Amino acid sequence: MEVQQIKKTIKEIKKNTWESERIDNVPIRIYANNNIMKKLEDGVLEQAANATSLPGILKYSYLFSDAHIGYGVPVGWAGAFDLESGIISPGVVGFDINCGMRLIRTNLSLEEIKPKIKELVDTLFKMVPAGVGSSSPATLPELKSVNRSELKEIAEEGINWSIKKGYATKADSKRIEEGGVSNHADFSKISNDAFKRGKEQLGTLGSGNHYLEIQVINKDFNRKIANNLDLDVIKNQVVIMFHTGSRGFGHQIASDYIRKFLEYSSNNNIILKDKQLAYAPFNSEEGQNYLKAMACGINFAFVNRQLITYQIRKAFKQVFKKSENDLGLEIVYDVAHNTAKVEEYNILGQKKKVIVHRKGATRSFGPGNKELSGVLKSTGQPVIVGGSMETGSYLCVGTKKAEEETFGTTLHGSGRTMSRVAARKQIDADTLINRMNKNGIYIKANSTAGLTEENGSAYKDINEVVNSMDAAGISLKVLSFKPIGNIKGSWKNTDF
Amino acid sequence: MALSNIMILNVKKGGNVKLKFTVKNPNLEYLLIDFINKIIMYKDYKKVIITDSRIGIKKGFTLSCNANAEKLENLKDRFIVDIKAATLHDLQIKKQKGLIKCKVVLDI
Numbered sequence: 001m002e003v004q005q006i007k008k009t010i011k012e013i014k015k016n017t018w019e020s021e022r023i024d025n026v027p028i029r030i031y032a033n034n035n036i037m038k039k040l041e042d043g044v045l046e047q048a049a050n051a052t053s054l055p056g057i058l059k060y061s062y063l064f065s066d067a068h069i070g071y072g073v074p075v076g077w078a079g080a081f082d083l084e085s086g087i088i089s090p091g092v093v094g095f096d097i098n099c100g101m102r103l104i105r106t107n108l109s110l111e112e113i114k115p116k117i118k119e120l121v122d123t124l125f126k127m128v129p130a131g132v133g134s135s136s137p138a139t140l141p142e143l144k145s146v147n148r149s150e151l152k153e154i155a156e157e158g159i160n161w162s163i164k165k166g167y168a169t170k171a172d173s174k175r176i177e178e179g180g181v182s183n184h185a186d187f188s189k190i191s192n193d194a195f196k197r198g199k200e201q202l203g204t205l206g207s208g209n210h211y212l213e214i215q216v217i218n219k220d221f222n223r224k225i226a227n228n229l230d231l232d233v234i235k236n237q238v239v240i241m242f243h244t245g246s247r248g249f250g251h252q253i254a255s256d257y258i259r260k261f262l263e264y265s266s267n268n269n270i271i272l273k274d275k276q277l278a279y280a281p282f283n284s285e286e287g288q289n290y291l292k293a294m295a296c297g298i299n300f301a302f303v304n305r306q307l308i309t310y311q312i313r314k315a316f317k318q319v320f321k322k323s324e325n326d327l328g329l330e331i332v333y334d335v336a337h338n339t340a341k342v343e344e345y346n347i348l349g350q351k352k353k354v355i356v357h358r359k360g361a362t363r364s365f366g367p368g369n370k371e372l373s374g375v376l377k378s379t380g381q382p383v384i385v386g387g388s389m390e391t392g393s394y395l396c397v398g399t400k401k402a403e404e405e406t407f408g409t410t411l412h413g414s415g416r417t418m419s420r421v422a423a424r425k426q427i428d429a430d431t432l433i434n435r436m437n438k439n440g441i442y443i444k445a446n447s448t449a450g451l452t453e454e455n456g457s458a459y460k461d462i463n464e465v466v467n468s469m470d471a472a473g474i475s476l477k478v479l480s481f482k483p484i485g486n487i488k489g490s491w492k493n494t495d496f
Numbered sequence: 497m498a499l500s501n502i503m504i505l506n507v508k509k510g511g512n513v514k515l516k517f518t519v520k521n522p523n524l525e526y527l528l529i530d531f532i533n534k535i536i537m538y539k540d541y542k543k544v545i546i547t548d549s550r551i552g553i554k555k556g557f558t559l560s561c562n563a564n565a566e567k568l569e570n571l572k573d574r575f576i577v578d579i580k581a582a583t584l585h586d587l588q589i590k591k592q593k594g595l596i597k598c599k600v601v602l603d604i
């Protein structure tokens with residue numbers, strides 16, 4: 001069906017919830033307000049429509065309010081597949097496996113941090129390597145160049161490796177999706193090229209849209225949940241949010257398996273609507289091999305974010321000369337974006353395990369879910385929504401409704417409105433830096449190109465995308481944050 | 497060179513790191529993707545950018561590459577963007593006026 005025809009069939013079935021007619025195997029379901037719907041690119045619909053042809057897809061091809069064109073499927077997309085008749089696809093998961101967000105609380109207020117913001121950002125910049133060609137932190141010598149058996153341990157054990165080595169606590173692991181470890185991991189399914197790319201990248205932030213931000217709570221929408229998570233707007237509380245994933249290791253796994261799955265498609269006469277959608281049946285040997293390799297990528301990313309957390313804690317202790325306890329540097333939560341996970345849902349009154357692909361989308365489990373523990377059992381799973389470096393971010397929580405409607409999935413960020421090249425042409429670096437400084441944001445980044453392509457107007461309005469999901473009941477707003485210090489991927493120390 | 501010029505401003509020939517590798521794929525389009533992904537792998541592994549190369553393709557689509565490369569560290573003032581993968585999105589290879597024209601979308 002052509003995109004224009006699909007558009008004619010789309011109807012709003014309830015608040016901010018839209019549906020097309022069935023396309024191949026299922027319809028498209030979209031969560032967005034009227035304004036976002038009007039601006040939805042044809043390419044996004046075309047890619048979501050292509051995904052409806054994938055074997056074993058269940059219920060819908062889902063688009064969330066932050067959806068924009070990706071490779072194969074849009075970013076801001078999800079789909080669940082039957083374990084028997086369904087597929088697994090590296091292109092649908094995405095290149096940066098377990099690219100994700102971590103939010104860390106502090107006991108510090110804006111007033112306490114303001115006089116030291118430059119020193120803090122500069123210290124973090126030194127301790128968390130970022131940008132192209134960066135290697136693991138010099139202060140963590142055992143990670144400078146890990147060998148294959150060491151990387152095997154890391155990739156198979158995930159956060160448990162970090163606990164064993166003293167980089168994490170058990171309390172940390174309870175605040176990470178899946179407890180910080182995917183049990184499917186099998187390092188024998190990893191290529192030597194993936195090992196070579198990943199062996200010096202642990203504890204590094206990366207480049208592109210990866211960042212580390214010091215933020216202050218701006219507004220609360222649900223004070224009870226916020227307080228249960230030890231967050232309080234009245235205290236002008238400072239938090240740390242960062243976005244990174246599995247670095248070159250994850251990219252290489254994705255590239256390796258896309259190549260293998262294209263070969264599988266060719267050998268099995270599978271006609272693909274888009275080559276980036278190359279797949280293998282979930283239960284095939286090829287499908288299981290990818291699941292095991294992808295799980296290594298998931299664990300690598302969890303460890304990567306944990307090592308960055310370890311460095312953040314050290315930097316704060318150094319700058320504020322206080323103990324970790326006094327600083328209260330605890331993980332609020334860590335969420336994954338690009339994954340495929342086996343999860344159990346009620347489908348037509350029966351419990352069924354499915355493989356949920358989330359591409360630029362966040363798990364959104366509601367209160368009472370068996371995966372959650374401690375206070376999260378009553379609050380629901382925290383959903384961290386990163387905005388642009390100018391406009392701020394949100395903390396939301398997952399809902400039962402998400403589990404019932406979207407295989408427990410919601411949005412992940414603002415969503416781009418233009419390409420990086422277009423964004424670079426839109427604003428010059430000096431204007432952007434002045435604007436950010438005027439708004440009280442201190443930034444350290446490498447190149448002006450990298451900076452301008454992430455300017456606020458290159459993204460959708462974060463308030464609108466978050467409100468769309470809130471009104472639809474798929475994830476609920478708890479707090480908003482505004483940035484006061486930002487670090488982006490860099491070659492060298494550059495102050496703005 | 498096209499790939500290097502996306503990442504680095506004004507790439508100059510004659511880098512002093514030598515690289516030699518082969519990639520195989522029976523499909524010409526995928527051979528191109530594999531070739532680009534191998535260059536990206538070396539960017540992370542050896543921390544280098546290829547400055548110039550000699551490429552040969554044998555029967556059965558085996559591509560051999562002898563390349564000169566420059567350490568990233570020496571190019572940091574001319575960095576534009578990091579490339580992380582070659583995608584299959586909108587991939588095109590066609591003959592045009594006696595030349596082969598390729599379109600590859602890169603993940604950055």
